[in-house]
Amino acid sequence: AQTVTQSQPEMSVQEAETVTLSCTYDTSESDYYLFWYKQPPSRQMILVIRQEAYKQQNATENRFSVNFQKAAKSFSLKISDSQLGDAAMYFCAYRAPNDKIIFGKGTRLHILP
């Protein structure tokens, strides 16, 4: 069965610094998608970044980038120049070939002013 594990329930980072959130997953598939979603206090789930497994190049969206290690089944999110608005729950997610998405339990990120 596919699983997604986020081993850091909470993290803190100083404003303007860089932080990395970890995610590992388990699958026997070779073609799939991985996502990072952000859930701010409003609780709306917002897509941060997406990675296609067949692409070797790591995805980047402005200050957000991923380190995708397919063989290790690792998918970490790096946030550069952290801002107060980045404070939120971050969920790592895996999209199975049957279109179902499996979510990790989340990492709560605090930004220290």
Add this chain to the structure above:
Amino acid sequence: DGGITQSPKYLFRKEGQNVTLSCEQNLNHDAMYWYRQDPGQGLRLIYYSQIVNDFQKGDIAEGYSVSREKKESFPLTVTSAQKNPTAFYLCAAAGELRETQYFGPGTRLTVL
């Protein structure tokens, strides 16, 4: 203004009553999904629909029912059979390639 709307934002019901949560989208997406989120947990899939008039059970479908009579709408009914219905409910939609799911703002259901 495109997107996914869920109403109401907060909903209170007495124990034993059925309640229906609304989810509407104007993205013209074929697939729609319902998730439940409990404190300290990730999202768990309740039901999903790939096309109008068709839907499948997710991981925690017991005590819930859905319908998909229109492409734009995917209402979720929380029945009295659901043992612990108090939770945050999120609706999502995905386009033709199903690559990415986009979420509505959610409904917080509290059963008294």
